Amino acid sequence: MERLLVCTDGSIFAQSSYRYAAWLAIRLGARVDVLYVTDEQRQVAAAATDFSGSLGFDAAATLLDKLVTLEHEKAKLSHQRAQHILQDAEQVLLSQGVTSVKVIHETGSLVDRFPEFEASADLIILGKRGETAELASGHLGANLERIIRASHKPCLVTSRQYQTIERLLLAYDGSPSGQKLLRFLVNSPVFKGLELHIVTVAKDAADAKAIARLNEAQQKAATGGFEPVTQLMQGHPETAIAQYSEQHQISLLLMGAYGHSRIRHLVIGSTTAQILRSSNIPVLVFR
Amino acid sequence: MNTAALRREWLVNPRQDILAGTVVALALIPEAIAFSIIAGVDPKVGLYASFIIAVVTSIFGGRPGLISAATAAMALLMVNLVKEHGLPYLFAAGILTGILQIIFGYLKLGRQLKYVPRAVMVGFVNALAILIFLAQLPQLTNVPVTVYGMTAAALAIIYILPRFTKLVPSPLVAIVTLTAISILAGIKVPTVGDMGAFPTTFPPFSIPQVPLNLETLKILFPYAVMLAMVGLLESLLTASLLDELTNTPSDKNQEAKGQGIANIISSFFGGMAGCAMIGQSVINIKSGGRGRLSTFSAGILLLVFILVLGDWVRRIPMAALVAVMIMVSIGTFNWSSITQIRRIPRSETAAMLSTVLITVMTHNLAIGVVIGIALSTVFFSRKVAKLVFVDTVLSPDGLHRTYSIAGQIFFVAIDDLLEKFNFQEELEKVTLDFSHAHIWDQAAVGAIDQIVLKFRRTGADVELVGLNEASATLIEKLAIHNDPDALEKMASH
Numbered sequence: 001m002e003r004l005l006v007c008t009d010g011s012i013f014a015q016s017s018y019r020y021a022a023w024l025a026i027r028l029g030a031r032v033d034v035l036y037v038t039d040e041q042r043q044v045a046a047a048a049t050d051f052s053g054s055l056g057f058d059a060a061a062t063l064l065d066k067l068v069t070l071e072h073e074k075a076k077l078s079h080q081r082a083q084h085i086l087q088d089a090e091q092v093l094l095s096q097g098v099t100s101v102k103v104i105h106e107t108g109s110l111v112d113r114f115p116e117f118e119a120s121a122d123l124i125i126l127g128k129r130g131e132t133a134e135l136a137s138g139h140l141g142a143n144l145e146r147i148i149r150a151s152h153k154p155c156l157v158t159s160r161q162y163q164t165i166e167r168l169l170l171a172y173d174g175s176p177s178g179q180k181l182l183r184f185l186v187n188s189p190v191f192k193g194l195e196l197h198i199v200t201v202a203k204d205a206a207d208a209k210a211i212a213r214l215n216e217a218q219q220k221a222a223t224g225g226f227e228p229v230t231q232l233m234q235g236h237p238e239t240a241i242a243q244y245s246e247q248h249q250i251s252l253l254l255m256g257a258y259g260h261s262r263i264r265h266l267v268i269g270s271t272t273a274q275i276l277r278s279s280n281i282p283v284l285v286f287r
Numbered sequence: 288m289n290t291a292a293l294r295r296e297w298l299v300n301p302r303q304d305i306l307a308g309t310v311v312a313l314a315l316i317p318e319a320i321a322f323s324i325i326a327g328v329d330p331k332v333g334l335y336a337s338f339i340i341a342v343v344t345s346i347f348g349g350r351p352g353l354i355s356a357a358t359a360a361m362a363l364l365m366v367n368l369v370k371e372h373g374l375p376y377l378f379a380a381g382i383l384t385g386i387l388q389i390i391f392g393y394l395k396l397g398r399q400l401k402y403v404p405r406a407v408m409v410g411f412v413n414a415l416a417i418l419i420f421l422a423q424l425p426q427l428t429n430v431p432v433t434v435y436g437m438t439a440a441a442l443a444i445i446y447i448l449p450r451f452t453k454l455v456p457s458p459l460v461a462i463v464t465l466t467a468i469s470i471l472a473g474i475k476v477p478t479v480g481d482m483g484a485f486p487t488t489f490p491p492f493s494i495p496q497v498p499l500n501l502e503t504l505k506i507l508f509p510y511a512v513m514l515a516m517v518g519l520l521e522s523l524l525t526a527s528l529l530d531e532l533t534n535t536p537s538d539k540n541q542e543a544k545g546q547g548i549a550n551i552i553s554s555f556f557g558g559m560a561g562c563a564m565i566g567q568s569v570i571n572i573k574s575g576g577r578g579r580l581s582t583f584s585a586g587i588l589l590l591v592f593i594l595v596l597g598d599w600v601r602r603i604p605m606a607a608l609v610a611v612m613i614m615v616s617i618g619t620f621n622w623s624s625i626t627q628i629r630r631i632p633r634s635e636t637a638a639m640l641s642t643v644l645i646t647v648m649t650h651n652l653a654i655g656v657v658i659g660i661a662l663s664t665v666f667f668s669r670k671v672a673k674l675v676f677v678d679t680v681l682s683p684d685g686l687h688r689t690y691s692i693a694g695q696i697f698f699v700a701i702d703d704l705l706e707k708f709n710f711q712e713e714l715e716k717v718t719l720d721f722s723h724a725h726i727w728d729q730a731a732v733g734a735i736d737q738i739v740l741k742f743r744r745t746g747a748d749v750e751l752v753g754l755n756e757a758s759a760t761l762i763e764k765l766a767i768h769n770d771p772d773a774l775e776k777m778a779s780h
Contacts, residue, residue, distance in 0.1 A: 050573050050574060050575075051306065051456060052448070052449035052452075052573075053314045053456030053457065053458055053459065054445050054448075054449050054457045054614060055569060055617065055619070056617075056618060057617060057618075057620075057622050058621065058622045059566070059618040059619075060528055060569050061621075061623060063572065063573055064531060067533075067534075
């Protein structure tokens with residue numbers, strides 16, 4: 001992993017994204033790109049309040065004049081705002097010890113412009129919610145779901161508060177994306193030396209398949225130098241995982257983006273979405 | 288089409304779009320009625336057309352936020368057709384117009400709009416404004432004096448009210464006030480109801496009853512071609528205007544197809560053919576409309592208003608309608624083309640004025656535009672032809688002269704070019720340097736032949752240098768001065 005892409009909008013969540021990005025970048029020796037997209041749709045939405053329906057002399061020319069002045073002012077303001085946000089991001093990242101930071105300012109809609117930047121990145125980092133839904137806890141930001149759906153790269157979805165990453169929890173279901181995640185854990189230097197927990201959720205405690213799956217994961221993790229704590233849990237995956245991470249003070253949750261179902265390859269798994277919604281810790285989602 | 292683009296075009300700002308759509312729908316009522324009267328058909332023909340064209344173009348058009356409906360430009364072209372052959376022929380012509388526009392769309396004629404110079408565009412708009420104004424004059428002649436008073440009062444409300452509040456459409460206030468006054472005071476003036484039948488139901492489907500033969504096609508085709516041309520010209524012109532106003536792109540060829548589909552459907556449901564409206568589209572943008580929803584809601588609301596308010600609409604005095612149309616004509620006219628007349632190049636003003644004059648005389652925008660384009664082309668070629676320069680240098684011994692020719696050499700430039708050479712001089716050698724010139728056509732090559740041969744006759748050797756590749760190829764293909772029998776060929780010219 002050489003390039004991390006941080007999507008920012010200047011909200012509180014973005015602040016913790018910078019810290020997590022810095023932590024990862026230093027451990028991976030990666031460079032960080034910070035992307036801010038000025039939303040042009042919102043500029044369009046704010047329009048005139050003239051319902052007079054009357055046409056004066058040179059109606060079109062007068063209107064053009066008015067619209068250009070209005071949009072000029074607004075664009076100038078949002079441009080300045082973007083500069084501030086990106087400067088702030090750069091400062092935070094540099095002060096945390098990241099050596100290579102690049103800021104990118106674009107206009108359009110984040111979801112539309114995202115693919116061109118995603119292609120050159122290895123890991124996407126973005127806040128769980130943005131400025132429009134900062135305090136709506138229990139929900140996901142409008143951009144987040146669409147980006148996780150559209151992205152082909154692993155995504156780190158950051159929480160409101162930054163905590164040092166000490167204990168990892170791998171929610172393992174044996175799916176291809178889960179296996180990919182496990183391989184990443186073993187091969188990458190980034191999480192080496194941290195405490196790893198592996199949890200599998202099954203319908204009942206005697207599920208032989210689940211036990212075998214868990215053992216296999218444990219062995220694989222051990223080859224990467226981890227000494228994983230494993231546990232088989234019962235019940236709904238989302239509640240069980242939330243409970244476990246709270247009990248053991250987990251600081252980062254790792255999981256696949258979707259489960260076994262073929263159809264779910266098109267969307268992110270409902271379990272994944274539920275967990276993203278309910279957890280207070282950052283989640284690394286692998287495709 | 289992908290869903291993201293669809294969402295963006297339909298749901299950019301639904302609240303603003305529906306509000307703007309309402310304003311436009313209210314403004315469309317008087318216009319649709321007025322344009323039906325221009326074409327000489329019942330108001331319901333224009334009202335049905337406006338409803339259908341607005342709804343269909345909102346779905347199939349290429350420019351979100353563009354308002355299309357029954358228009359003056361199209362109505363003016365239909366007058367004779369309606370008078371001589373009747374309504375079924377009008378609908379059949381509308382269908383043919385739609386088919387032509389769809390074909391134009393597939394042929395990507397939208398891009399050819401670049402061949403219409405700005406002066407002609409301005410002339411088109413100005414002519415349209417004048418025609419809308421002139422079309423109101425019959426309503427103002429041989430009428431009671433009260434009509435003049437009412438028109439003046441309506442104009443006053445339309446222009447003064449927006450200074451106090453912009454929350455209600457001032458033309459609507461003018462119409463409501465005048466209708467109320469005329470009913471309450473029992474003033475006898477011509478009303479909209481006197482002009483013909485009104486819609487009472489959703490437009491019914493019907494196939495125009497015309498004989499399907501060559502004779503019919505002969506009648507319809509010229510009208511359809513004119514309607515298709517003028518409709519597309521106004522639509523694409525308005526689309527470019529909206530592109531500029533909203534700073535967003537549009538698909539002009541898709542717009543052409545959308546207009547075509549709309550005209551076909553409108554004609555099958557008893558509506559006349561229409562196109563985009565400059566004034567209404569500006570009102571839409573001004574009221575905050577940006578997406579397709581604004582046009583769509585304008586169409587739907589127009590029909591709702593007419594069906595619900597039909598009885599009241601009939602009682603609107605024509606004077607109020609005339610005032611609204613005068614406003615539309617003032618708003619459509621490009622006033623800066625007159626106020627800035629000193630600053631605009633004279634040839635462009637000439638092209639603009641010719642377009643206006645010919646259109647107003649013929650009541651046909653298509654003829655005006657074609658002549659405007661032809662004039663602009665002539666003016667332009669004349670200007671380019673003037674930029675031909677010839678510098679000459681004589682060698683110290685006085686026997687070798689170099690002519691350096693610069694500029695675009697084509698048929699218009701030739702007379703001036705030939706005058707620059709002196710064939711009386713006694714020289715041994717002549718060099719023609721074309722480093723800064725381009726040779727465009729047969730006439731240019733012919734002129735060079737003439738120069739070369741004339742110098743040869745005076746006994747000089749001629750050399751051509753500095754030809755660029757395209758010019759050299761053309762000369763190689765066409766020139767005769769390298770032929771041994773050059774002189775005979777020259778004589779046979």
